[in-house]
Amino acid sequence: MRRTDLEAVLEAKGISKRFPGVLALDGVSLALHPGEVHALVGENGAGKSTLIKVFTGVHRPDGGELRYRGRPAAFGTPMAAQHAGISTIYQEVNLVPMMSVARNLLLGREPRGRLGVIDAAAMYEEAARVLAGYGVDTDVRRPLRDLGVGAQQMVALARAVSVDARVVIMDEPTSSLEPREVETLFGVIGRLRESGIAVMYVSHRLDELYRVCDRVSVLRDGRLAHTGDLAGLDRLKLISLMLGRDLGEVRTRGVTGFDRRRSAASTAGSAPAVEARGLTRRHVLDGVDVSVGPGEVVGLGGLLGAGRTETAKAIVGAMPLDGGQVLVAGTPLRGGSTTAAIRAGVSLLPEDRKAEGIIPTLSVRENIALAALPSLARGGVVSDARIDRVVEIFMRRLRIKAASPDQLVSELSGGNQQKVLLARWLAVRPKVLLLDEPTRGIDVGAKAEVQALIDELAQEGLGVLLISSDLEELVEGADRILVLREGAVVGELSGDEVTEERIMATIADQADG
Amino acid sequence: MTSREQVSRVLQQHGALMVLALLVVVGSVAFDSFATAGNAASVVVSSSFLAIIAIGMTFVIISGGIDLSVGSLFVLGGVLAAYGSRYGPVVALLLPLAVCAVVGLLQGLVIARTGMAPFIVTLAGLLGVRGLMLALSDEGATTYLVEDPAFAALGQGGVLGLTYPVYVTIALALGAMVLLQRTGFGQNVYAIGGNEQAAALMGVPVARTKVRVYVMSALLAGLAGALNAARLSSGVTILGIGLELDVIAAVVIGGTLLTGGAGGITGTVAGVLLLGVIQSLINQVGNLTSAFQQVVSGAFLALVVVAQRLLSKAQRLS
Numbered sequence: 001m002r003r004t005d006l007e008a009v010l011e012a013k014g015i016s017k018r019f020p021g022v023l024a025l026d027g028v029s030l031a032l033h034p035g036e037v038h039a040l041v042g043e044n045g046a047g048k049s050t051l052i053k054v055f056t057g058v059h060r061p062d063g064g065e066l067r068y069r070g071r072p073a074a075f076g077t078p079m080a081a082q083h084a085g086i087s088t089i090y091q092e093v094n095l096v097p098m099m100s101v102a103r104n105l106l107l108g109r110e111p112r113g114r115l116g117v118i119d120a121a122a123m124y125e126e127a128a129r130v131l132a133g134y135g136v137d138t139d140v141r142r143p144l145r146d147l148g149v150g151a152q153q154m155v156a157l158a159r160a161v162s163v164d165a166r167v168v169i170m171d172e173p174t175s176s177l178e179p180r181e182v183e184t185l186f187g188v189i190g191r192l193r194e195s196g197i198a199v200m201y202v203s204h205r206l207d208e209l210y211r212v213c214d215r216v217s218v219l220r221d222g223r224l225a226h227t228g229d230l231a232g233l234d235r236l237k238l239i240s241l242m243l244g245r246d247l248g249e250v251r252t253r254g255v256t257g258f259d260r261r262r263s264a265a266s267t268a269g270s271a272p273a274v275e276a277r278g279l280t281r282r283h284v285l286d287g288v289d290v291s292v293g294p295g296e297v298v299g300l301g302g303l304l305g306a307g308r309t310e311t312a313k314a315i316v317g318a319m320p321l322d323g324g325q326v327l328v329a330g331t332p333l334r335g336g337s338t339t340a341a342i343r344a345g346v347s348l349l350p351e352d353r354k355a356e357g358i359i360p361t362l363s364v365r366e367n368i369a370l371a372a373l374p375s376l377a378r379g380g381v382v383s384d385a386r387i388d389r390v391v392e393i394f395m396r397r398l399r400i401k402a403a404s405p406d407q408l409v410s411e412l413s414g415g416n417q418q419k420v421l422l423a424r425w426l427a428v429r430p431k432v433l434l435l436d437e438p439t440r441g442i443d444v445g446a447k448a449e450v451q452a453l454i455d456e457l458a459q460e461g462l463g464v465l466l467i468s469s470d471l472e473e474l475v476e477g478a479d480r481i482l483v484l485r486e487g488a489v490v491g492e493l494s495g496d497e498v499t500e501e502r503i504m505a506t507i508a509d510q511a512d513g
Numbered sequence: 514m515t516s517r518e519q520v521s522r523v524l525q526q527h528g529a530l531m532v533l534a535l536l537v538v539v540g541s542v543a544f545d546s547f548a549t550a551g552n553a554a555s556v557v558v559s560s561s562f563l564a565i566i567a568i569g570m571t572f573v574i575i576s577g578g579i580d581l582s583v584g585s586l587f588v589l590g591g592v593l594a595a596y597g598s599r600y601g602p603v604v605a606l607l608l609p610l611a612v613c614a615v616v617g618l619l620q621g622l623v624i625a626r627t628g629m630a631p632f633i634v635t636l637a638g639l640l641g642v643r644g645l646m647l648a649l650s651d652e653g654a655t656t657y658l659v660e661d662p663a664f665a666a667l668g669q670g671g672v673l674g675l676t677y678p679v680y681v682t683i684a685l686a687l688g689a690m691v692l693l694q695r696t697g698f699g700q701n702v703y704a705i706g707g708n709e710q711a712a713a714l715m716g717v718p719v720a721r722t723k724v725r726v727y728v729m730s731a732l733l734a735g736l737a738g739a740l741n742a743a744r745l746s747s748g749v750t751i752l753g754i755g756l757e758l759d760v761i762a763a764v765v766i767g768g769t770l771l772t773g774g775a776g777g778i779t780g781t782v783a784g785v786l787l788l789g790v791i792q793s794l795i796n797q798v799g800n801l802t803s804a805f806q807q808v809v810s811g812a813f814l815a816l817v818v819v820a821q822r823l824l825s826k827a828q829r830l831s
Contacts, residue, residue, distance in 0.1 A: 077713075095708070096706060096708045096774065097708065097772075099703050099707055103703075108703075108716050109698055118694075118697070
């Protein structure tokens with residue numbers, strides 16, 4: 001009997017979820033059957049996390065119906081979902097680091113001795129026995145934080161499964177596992193499948209999906225783009241479903257604000273403005289080499305979690321590295337210091353504007369001047385007049401729409417906030433600007449303006465590293481594209497190779513070994 | 514586990530106890546009158562009230578919170594006990610406990626249900642309770658005397674050279690240890706302080722646990738106040754103002770992390786005794802006023818916090 005002939009254990013029927021300003025889920029229907037491993041894929045903002053949170057009782061849907069074991073279900077809290085038998089393993093290990101391994105595993109279900117008091121010996125024994133089945137061999141009395149992340153994840157998994165789960169949802173479970181641990185995990189998933197538990201497996205690692213998953217559902221922009229068996233689905237097709245790019249569809253140029261065809265020759269001869277060599281960090285980056293020449297726009301392509309943001313962060317010293325070096329104009333940069341990077345002329349416009357960029361309680365003027373203050377100061381004292389001059393120049397140049405420089409930056413539109421951030425970094429006169437999703441979440445008009453601005457800046461000799469999930473933006477904006485997969489550069493495209501099809505094909509290429 | 518890691522862990526958990534032992538040894542060698550039964554008893558007796566409150570505070574701090582209202586509750590508890598003693602020993606004991614439990618319940622509910630910062634909520638509690646106490650005592654003009662001899666005996670009587678409050682403290686400390694280490698409630702307290710979000714996802718009843726923690730802290734503060742009133746035979750309205758800070762200091766010196774998630778009762782008891790021994794040693798020196806005790810305690814607290822920071826860093830690195 002086919003698994004899908006069995007009645008679905010967990011089913012979403014036309015689920016919608018709206019957040020202020022965003023329709024995160026738009027009529028998504030999806031069924032999980034007992035004994036199947038179901039892949040859930042989609043790019044950033046596709047609605048995966050929201051869907052998982054609806055399944056696990058964190059969010060309540062605004063529309064549609066959730067059915068669990070044949071009956072309509074409404075989980076008020078994560079606890080309610082868990083008690084009903086839906087367990088989740090989050091990407092970030094959600095355990096208590098300072099408590100012992102055994103107590104984490106058995107919290108709430110500790111073996112009791114006389115007088116209802118916890119029997120510590122029995123607890124340690126049981127924990128050791130359970131964890132042995134997950135390949136975790138450790139002193140269970142030690143604090144959880146002493147374990148490696150992989151082993152911690154195994155404890156989380158063991159905990160999730162041992163609470164009588166019927167559905168186990170795994171959110172990027174392998175992102176911090178060693179190959180050996182991945183094998184153990186796949187063994188556990190196999191056991192779950194045999195015992196009739198439904199597993200929802202969220203990952204961007206295609207190799208893994210094809211190894212362990214039976215079926216796949218693709219979310220895009222809050223809608224279900226595809227659902228079906230994985231076995232017959234071609235990799236390239238899967239990627240095009242995720243990215244929303246039909247194969248063979250060729251767009252006419254000029255949709256974006258990029259309006260330039262610089263000849264590759266103009267930049268080929270000059271020395272790179274910034275050069276990163278062998279950037280390595282365990283589980284994140286694996287020997288990434290990137291160089292950006294003056295006036296060159298280099299794109300970073302790849303799926304979510306491939307290491308694009310991490311590469312940018314590593315270059316500006318915002319992420320500790322296990323190995324690798326960043327050279328600015330041939331001089332090595334002191335690692336781990338964003339100050340050193342900024343001083344050398346390398347700045348990052350971060351992906352998360354709200355959390356890592358703007359300071360909402362400050363004015364436009366203050367937000368722009370912030371990073372440039374050291375260069376505007378004389379003897380530690382900053383002249384108001386000089387700030388005003390700089391702020392005025394950039395507000396005009398970037399066409400920032402604000403009532404006055406003293407308006408709070410939080411009152412501006414997303415596009416104008418992004419321009420304020422651009423102004424902040426341009427004010428320090430960088431040689432290279434790293435832009436992480438510079439046009440995400442801003443309206444179409446502002447998007448074209450920002451894109452045109454990137455063009456303009458590059459023509460003036462600024463080196464740009466452009467990270468974008470928008471393939472069109474990447475293809476039209478970049479002179480050269482490096483494609484990342486699982487923290488490593490798997491392809492470089494330049495000249496006529498810079499096409500959406502080539503990027504997708506490079507991502508899809510099977511990794512050998 | 515590396516040896517360095519082990520050392521830092523032992524230091525973190527038992528540092529206060531080790532320093533305490535060291536001070537006792539030094540004190541015994543330096544001052545003839547220090548290592549006497551009388552002096553030891555006086556340190557233990559005077560520490561017992563602080564210890565009772567600190568036991569409750571340990572639960573609060575491990576859960577990631579703070580309770581600033583305990584000093585005021587201690588005073589209020591004393592006033593209520595003295596006031597209630599005219600109706601007999603049972604009322605003298607239960608009246609302060611009931612009132613303090615209600616205050617703790619209110620604070621706990623506000624903290625757990627609204628997610629407001631414990632610092633602010635219990636600061637409001639501190640002020641409100643202090644006002645209540647002043648209203649009861651006509652702004653401190655009226656001092657209620659303990660009129661019931663049986664109740665007074667609870668604070669003043671004793672066996673084997675130690676007063677009853679000391680035995681109450683020992684019993685409470687032992688009970689608290691079991692509660693913290695060997696019951697689901699204790700585990701939940703650690704889990705919430707260690708990672709509240711994870712605890713909620715693991716099915717810990719976060720709100721209920723928090724409410725209980727604040728009720729417990731308030732109850733113990735009230736009990737300490739009542740016992741203190743019995744000891745002094747009156748509901749003194751000025752002692753105990755600012756006591757919450759001494760309590761927090763003792764708990765932190767005892768190795769409980771202010772950030773929550775780690776700590777224990779043994780450390781807290783050691784921390785309380787340590788403060789008492791420092792006081793006693795300064796008294797021995799003679800020409801130093803007791804104000805110096807606060808200078809030394811303050812310096813010591815700063816030292817402990819810095820050491821904790823370094824130790825936890827060492828543990829993370831290894």
